[in-house]
Amino acid sequence: MYLSGACFFMKKVVFDQIGKFDEHIFLYGEENDLFLRLRKLTKNLKIKYIRGLKYLHPTEYRKFSEQQLYLMCKSNMYVFEKNNLSPLSYLNTEIRKSELIYCISKLRKNRKSVIGLLKRIYFLKVIKQEFLSEKK
DSSP: OOOOGGGOOOOHHHHHHTTSOOTTOOSSSHHHHHHHHHHHHOTTOOOOOOTTOOOOOOGGGOOOOHHHHHHHHHHHHHHHHHTTOOHHHHHHHHHHHHHHHHHHHHHTTOHHHHHHHHHHHHHHHHHHHHHHHHHO
């Protein structure tokens, strides 16, 4: 579990203490890495949920190129391995999440999103197969 980078804040002192951003991560996954390092460093990590704070992030309409999706997956897989977590669990979660968003889009009869999500799900499964092949 981690916090989305779109929606969290931390003190600069803490940011400096956990080692800032990992320069090996390109574009996607840096907030996951920060949160995982913060969680390791601090046993008393406090997450404050602010009721009433609204943040709209409509991911079902977001378009990803295959290259962006590939970079996102590779970055997050690196973060998971770096933090002794399973990159395969990350990929499985992304596939399930995309399948859920696909169902929502289908219910809303958003044809454009449905087609894009089918491509995304297919591509995620291709990346998963690549990963499994590399591990053999």
